Each structure stands twice: as structure tokens, then as C-alpha cells.
Amino acid sequence: MQITLKIVAIVVPIMLSVAYLTLAERKVIGYIQVRIGPNRVGPRGLLQPIADGIKLAFKEIILPTNANLFLFVLAPILVLAPALAAWAVVPFDEGMVLADIDAGLLYILALTSVGVYGVIIAGWASNSKYAFLGALRSSAQVVSYEIAMGFALVVVLMAAGSLNLQDIVLAQKGELGFINWFWIPLLPMFLVYFISGVAETNRAPFDVAEGESEIVAGFHVEYSGMTFAVFFLAEYANMILISILTAVMFMGGWLSPFEGIPGLGAMFDWVPGIVWLLLKTAFLLFLFLWFRATFPRYRYDQIMRLGWKVFIPVTIVWIVVTGVFVLGNIPPWFD
Amino acid sequence: MELFIFYAFAAVMIGSALAVITVRNPVIAVLFLVLTFFTSAAIWMLMEAEFLALTLILVYVGAVMVLFLFVVMMLDINISVLREGFVKNLYVGIPVALIIVAELITVVGVKNFGFEKFAAPVPHGPDYSNTKEIGRVLYTDYVYAFELAAVVLLVAIIAAIALTMRRRPDSKYQDPAKQVLVQRKDRIRMVRMAAEKKKSD
């Protein structure tokens, strides 16, 4: 019972953040393009996501004639469930984690690899060419970037010496505040992980799987109403997950950036850890939106090249470099 | 509680394993196989094999079955043609099946796999790290086997490429590496010339 309550306490804020992330996305991109974005529903458009949600709930769910109905309805659920369940091991503050398992990182990697199924099943069950093409593109892309992601996680592991996400955050604690975080010694991995995360969630500029202008929304072209909404929820929940994981693994999680720095450290002592974590996550989420407003869509061969020919060699080299760092006890990170 | 979870997962596992071989549509069969792997991972977890359980999901569910799905979905197999051979090959099929069943019973029967042979897994505390235990032996005591695994993987890479690589000579493509490295001077040539005087007539 207590567990159920805790899970609700995690999922409800995620759902609210997803709702307001959609608004934030439209507002941010609007301002970047010198528009003001949605501003009609509620003060400054603040009730827009709620109106959108209600609208979607009353939209007809179309079940295509040639579709495999059971799999068609199951697919969005299979995308959402792992996107939510991965949150079980995310530490929000010291001791504030639902399941303090030892193999946290492995669990996250296993769950992200399961997420592909929803997309493949959706594409196949729809029995539509665009859906099928989108699913193929998406799964090949997700699978390629997962390797780079996995290697990046291995490097984090080497640096932290533990699979547990709390221990990973604590390994970044030190006298020098934000300089102690892993983003400096593992800078290439930080970039590889975050960019792979963008590719993994099929976000711009890696959104060839949806490609509105070429394959009319790809794998979810046949979806409407609430089934579509669930896909949407999952995509945004995944974005938030990737951001919070990047913050935990490379940007010190709940640690204050000024910790140990004379003067500043004491000044920000009263700020609870979770606020720092959420600020870092919000910054990374802003990057997602910024990318979308800035970059043109990648071509598919460029995506594959970046994943296989750039990221994988970089990560392999960095495994060796980090090995030398750790065995050589390079201060201030690995002493 | 643990017993209940075990029986629940075991029941789903056996049910879906049966479904794999009885369902008509190959794609659905593969999806049932995924469910079987997933539930067996849960059972391994109950046996305190944390690392192996998660790796089962990571490697089998996350990678191997994706390949299976790709193959099965896109081959568009005509099921009715496959069914024609069913009765014809039955007289070979049944003896082969019986031999395999007999082999299975002798190798993994109750005699070799009973409760007496294997002690129940010792429950560990929350701080116990299964992954660390594996790491401590895999790269020291079993380092030879570990390097052999690398060689096996190398063979797999070479075999996969040798079997599937077909370069079409007529396909046109760009090299993104070259495109990325393009400099301004490769594309634009600035020409400076004196202004021409307009002829007055």
C-alpha cells in the first residue's frame, strides 16, 4: 500500500511535468521564432495542456480495418510502461529513492532497450506503409544509439565504481563543488550520452522516424485520440527521464554546485537537494527544445554515421582513457 | 509472498512458452517468446541472480528478439504453403521429437536437477552486489574463457558481414564524412575583377 502511494507520488508529478513540458515546448519555440505561442486558454495560455488533454479524451479512436487490433491497442501501453518504471531507481535526494537496488544502472539500460518493442509493434500492427517505414527507421536508429549509450554508462560505472545511482551521485561529491562532478573528466561521454538520449527519444534533429514532412508522423500515423496521447506521454516522459539521468550521472544529481566553495557553499546550504536536481533537469530539458528550434532534421545515413562511426569509437577510446584516470588516481575526481 | 510471485511467473512462463509453438501467426509467436524471456528473467531474479536476470532482459529481450522480430515481420512468409508439408513430414518429425525429448529427460531430468542436488539460493542483504561477485571471478579465474568469448564475438562479426553484406554497384550515395568536412573555400571561389566601363554610344 505504501509502495503504491509512493509510486503515485512519483508518477503524478511526471504526468503534470509532461503536460506542462508540451506547453513549455510550444512557448519556447514560439519565442525563439518571435511568436508568443499559445495564449488563449487561461492566463497566458497556462491551461492549454489541460484543454489539449480533454480534447484528446473525446476524440474518436480509429481502429484500422487491416490492423491487428490487440497489438494495435497494446503498443502505446508497452511504450509507456518502461518509460515510467525506469523512474523507480532515480534518486531525488539522499535516501529519496523508491527502489534502492544495487544494479540500478543495468536496470535502466535493460528498460530502455525494452522500449523499442512498442514502436515496432505499433508499426507492424497498423498495417500501413508509413507506419511500417517509421517503425523500421526508428528501431534501427534506437538500437544503434543504444550501443553508444551503453558504452557511456560503462564509463560512468568505471568512474563511480558502483551500479547504484545514489552511489554514483555520492562519488561526485567533493570539496570543489561542480568541478568534482563527472562532466569534466567524462566530458565526451556526457555529450555522447545526452545526444544519444535525444536520438533515443526520436526527438529533433533525429526525428526521421516521425518525419512529418516525409512519412507523415511515421509509426503512429494510424493512431488517434487517447492511444495517440499515450504515445505522446511516453515520448515526453522519456525526455524527462533522459534529462534527469544525465543530471544524476554527470552533473552531480542533487548535489549543490557550490558545495565546499568558501562563502558560496554556506550561502546556498538551505536549498534542498531536490531543487538542484530539478533545476539541472529543467536546463537539460530546455536543451531538447532548443535543439528542436535550431537544427534541421538529419538525413538517415548521417544519423547512422554519427552513431556507429563517431560515437562508438569515441566511447571505446574513453573507456581506455578513464581506465588510466582511475588506476592513476587522478585528483580531484579519482583520488 | 515470494512463493506466490514464483508460481504466478512460472504459470505465465509455461503458458507463453506453449503459445510460442501453437500460435499460428509467427509475429505473435515471437512476442510470446519475448514474454517467456521476461518471466524467466523474473524467476532468475527470485533465485538471487540479479546480474544475469537483468542481462537476460538486456541481451535477449532487448537485442536478440528485436532481430527475430525484424526477420519474422519482414519476410512475409506464406503460412498456408508451410502447412502443406506438415503431414508429409510427420513420420520423420515424430521420431526426431521423441529422441530430443528422451535426451532432455536424461540430461535435465529430476535425477540430475532435483532439489537435493542444488541448495536453495541464500538470500542476501540489500548491500550485496551480485555484479561485483561476477566481476571478481570473471576477469581473474576465468580470464581465459573471457578472452575466448571475445574471439567468438569477433567470428560472429565477420560471419554476419560475410553473409549479409551485398553492395549494390548501382546505388548512389553520399559520404557524410566528406560533407561534414567541407570548407567554404571548396565551394565558393571569390572572383575579383575590375569594374567594366559601360560603353557610351
Add this chain to the structure above:
Amino acid sequence: MLENYLPILVFLVMGLLFGIGPVVAGFILAPNKPDSEKLSPYECGFEAFEDSRMKFDVRYYLVAILFIIFDLEIAFLFPWAVVMEELGMFGFMAMLMFLGILVIGFIYEWNKGALEWE
């Protein structure tokens, strides 16, 4: 150890429920007025050509196979990375050799053009 996994099991089940809930709500709340044109697969307004389950490029299989191999590598790297400091130089050398053998495979892929998408 197992007691730590109980919340995860509950979370997985609830994750499914959080997906099923909206879909069921959608089926209850939304109107349902099907007609044959509405239910036909979308093909930019044309009648659908042939069946959509078609053969496709073998390259996708190759990507999937290479992915399995690299995924296995990652699975091998995980336990090593956790105990790297304990194992010291010996473990590091063992892994360098492992990676070295696989880098040979990677270079082979690269030279054969298996990583190119044309």
C-alpha cells in the same frame, strides 16, 4: 536484495495500468462512428497499394546483428567496470585485450562498409 525489487514489480504493473487507464477512458468517452473510408490505411488520400507488409533492405538485419554483438560486449564490460579498481592492472590488461580483439572486428566492419548507409 529481493525486497528491493518488490517496488519495481509493483511499478511495472502500475506502469501498465497508467497506460491502460487513458486508453480505456478514451474508448468510453470518445464517439465511435466508423466507416470504411475512415478505417482504411492512410496513404495520402490514395487507395492503398498492395499489402503493406513487404520485404525490405537486408541492411536492417545487419544493424540488428551488429547490435546484438555490441550489446553482449556491454554486458561483459559492466561487471568489469564495477570492480576495476579492485582488479587493478591485471583486470585492465585483460579488458584491453578483450577490447582489442573486438576493435579488430570493428575495423573490419568499417573497411567492409558495413557501417555505411547507402
